[in-house]
Amino acid sequence: MPDLRRDPVTGRWVIIATDRILRPQDLLPPQPPRGPASGLCPFCPGEERLTPREILAHRPAGGEPNSPGWQVRVIPNKFPALQVEGTLDREGIGLFDRMNGIGAHEVILETPDHKETLADLPPARLEGVLRAFRDRITDLKRDMRFRYIAVFKNHGAPAGATLDHSHSQLIALPVIPPLPLAELQGCRQHYRDKERCIYCDVIKQEQREAARVVVDNPAFTCLTPYAARFPFEMCILPKHHAKSFEDSDDGLLEWCARILSETLRRMDRVxxxxxxxxxxxxxxxxxxxxxxxxxxxxxxxxLTQMAAFEWGTGCHVNPIAPEESAKFLREAEI
Amino acid sequence: MPDLRRDPVTGRWVIIATDRILRPQDLLPPQPPRGPASGLCPFCPGEERLTPREILAHRPAGGEPNSPGWQVRVIPNKFPALQVEGTLDREGIGLFDRMNGIGAHEVILETPDHKETLADLPPARLEGVLRAFRDRITDLKRDMRFRYIAVFKNHGAPAGATLDHSHSQLIALPVIPPLPLAELQGCRQHYRDKERCIYCDVIKQEQREAARVVVDNPAFTCLTPYAARFPFEMCILPKHHAKSFEDSDDGLLEWCARILSETLRRMDRVxxxxxxxxxxxxxxxxxxxxxxxxxxxxxxxxLTQMAAFEWGTGCHVNPIAPEESAKFLREAEI
Known part of the structure; x- marks a missing residue:
């Protein structure tokens, strides 16, 4: 059973996933391959037996679960950071606080094609991926043990992907992690001061200034943030105020898929x-x-590496101004 | 002139170091070498002309500044993230806050020997490095523009080092970065509640429990933190309460050098x-x-890679319990 532990000074929760690795050697490069070593991809159609049984799939032409014919497929992570069965058993041990590492850890297979990337998908299929995100959040939300659901994607080995086949992940947590918490506190303070949403205010100012807008459509805007931590960091926001992604209807997700597709293609080009x-x-x-x-x-x-300064202080050094990044992205021919 | 910009939601300050890179291509691998391409190491004795003029050096046998004969040498970073000359010129631009990227960015050359690492140094020479840290902080502290001084080290390319020759860095900032700020807030809250230092409390509990103690001496203890974010993460703390490193006398730095040396050698071994x-x-x-x-x-x-989950949530997954890490480190034969 993994452990969730709270740092007594900063309050941040850490997942101690002790089931995964046992000896120091297992941590040294080269790390053991996480999929079968033979070159078989467990995320490819026809290899469904290599993964845990699916939770959700889009099969436009119908077909049996855990068989080919899917366009999007959601499965439990075979090496989960958190375990879904059990109770939290919160406890204090002197100064320290812990609970069982309860949570959900799922993998969203975005395409049956081993070589296709998210940027290659036509917007209608990208919309299917976003609908899978929404539907999994909506389902997991009914589990009252969970306080936050993170949906995220690592594309390419330097970004932490351990398998090539295009996929996203979802982790449902019984705690709110530090960065969403910091954003919430900032939003709450602004709302208390001004009775307005700070992101809505940022969108308005960015639309006026225009220098950091990458691409825009009737429902969404893509910006390079004013205080971007990384070169070419981008943020896609719904223009109409909305707190929860899972409240999005299909119409909104269609616009979201369009702007995400264009954003990824511009980034790929530049x-x-x-x-x-x-x-x-x-x-x-x-x-x-x-x-x-x-x-x-x-x-x-x-593009840049996290090193001791960033890790130790939380302060980032970005070698390119977001206005410059936005200009390159805006002017890319796609 | 670099820019310091504040994220309007989270309040975190980011350094936009626009003098460094101009085109997207410059960010793509392979990155341009930062030292001379010829194989000359600018940090080696005899090559002092390749660096900016030194700020401090230890020359036990005497000798001219910027000549060989040093054991520790401190120089301004040739590619500084912040610029030392100028005024802050704090200003607001609508929702956004900025100031000039004023600060100091120095490099501490820890040894004249190109092949020697910090772990290879005898404790007496490691103490010399710590004294250089202390003396540079004490000097920079007189500049009232600065609010925080970060001292840090990247060892090896995967940790972000761009030059092999063993060195540390120092960045003086006109703002307090997010992680030290979070630690301060946690300390302040505990002090308000209990009139005690939380780190002192942690040290006492860890000494009693013993499971996470790596090495101990009369003045310092080295622990794997209860909620360690990374495998084999370690924390070296003075046992006697002290808020500022630069208040350490030579006697304390001698003990610090001894525990740091042993810690690094245990880590190297395991x-x-x-x-x-x-x-x-x-x-x-x-x-x-x-x-x-x-x-x-x-x-x-x-050993592990920061990926989207860690970056996007601030929540870390540590695949090995700190008790296990501590045991491996404690039992290493050095």
Whole structure:
């Protein structure tokens, strides 16, 4: 059973996933392959037996679960960071606080084609991926043990992907992690001061200034943030205030898929198909006191390395101004 | 001139170091070499002309500045993240806040020997490095523009080092970065509640439980933190309460050098000389309201990769329990 432990000084929760690795040697490069060594891809159609049984799948032409014919397929992670069965058993041990590492850890297979990337998908299929995100959040939200659901994607080995076949992941947690919490606190403070959503205010100012807008459509805007931590970091926000991604209807997800597709293709063009991370920032679950939050997607190509300064201080050095990044992305021919 | 920009939601400051890179191509691998391409090491004795003029050096047998004969040498970073000359010119632009990227960025050359690592140094020479840290902080502290000084080390390319020759860095900032700020807030809260230092409390509990103690001497203890974010993450703390590293006398630095040396050698033994990061966590400057802070060193070998989940949520997954890490380190034969 993994452990969730709270740092007594900063309050941040850490997942101690002790089931995964036993000896120091297992941590040294080269790390053991996580999929079968033979070259078989467990995420390819026809290999469904290599994965845990599916939770959800889109099969436009019908067909049996755990068989080929799917366009999007959601499965439990075979090496989960958290375990879904059990009770939290919160406890204090002197200064320290812990609970059982309860949570859900799922994998969203975005395409049956081993070589296709998210940027290659036509927007209608990308919309299917976003619908799978929404439907899994909506389902997991009914489990009252969970407080936050993170949906994220590692594309390419430098961004942390351990398997090539295009996929995203979802982790449902019984705690709210530090960065969403910091965003919530910032939103709450602004709402208290001004009775407005800070993200709505940012969108308005960015639309006026225009220098950091990458691409725009009637429902969404893609910006390079004013205080971007990474080169070519981007943020996709719904223009109409909305705290929770899972409240999006199909019409909104269609616009979201369109802007995400264009954003990824512009990034691929300017940066020669880089490794990247994508994260959904969403409101915590079951919290009716958060009308002031505003969901968004954050995307960052992995071009620079996190080193001691960033890790030790939380302060980032970005070698390119977001206005410059936005200009390159805007002017890319796609 | 670099820019310091504040994220309007989370309040975190980011350094936009626009002088460094101009085109997207410059960010793509392979990155341009930062030292001379010829194989000359600018940090080796005899090559002093390749670096900016030194700020401090230890020359036990005497000798001219910027000539060989040094054991420790401190120079300005040739590619500084912040610029030392100028005024802050704080301003607001609508929702956004910025100031000029004013600060100091120095490099501490830890040994004249190109092949020697910090772990190879005899403790007496390691003490010389720690004295250089202390003396540079004491000097920079007189500059009232600075609020925080970060001292850190990237060892090995996977940990972000761009030059092989063993060195640390120092960045003086006009703001307090997010992680030290979070630690300060945690310390302040505990002090308000209990009138005790939380790090002192942690040390006492860890000494009793013993499971996470790696090595101990009369003045310092080295622990794997209860909620360690990384495998084999370690924390070296002075046992006697002290908020600021730079208040350490030579006697204390001697004990610090001894425990740091042993810690690094144990880590090298268990993990086959890994890449690692080291960061000094110190009290902010000029803040008399922080008697409750407790300085410490954090060390983490770079064995796992930061990916979207960690980056997007601030929540870490550690695949090995700190009790296990501590046991391997304790039992290593050095």
């Amino acid at each position: 940066l020669a198909r880089p490794a990247y991370n994508l994260v959904l920032h969403n409101a915590p679950l079951h919290d009716r006191r958060t009308p002031f939050y505003h969901w968004h997607l954050e995307i960052a190509p992995r | 993990l086959a000389r890994p890449a690692y990061n080291l960061v000094l966590h110190n009290a902010p400057l000029h803040d008399r309201r922080t008697p409750f802070y407790h300085w410490h060193l954090e060390i983490a070998p770079r």
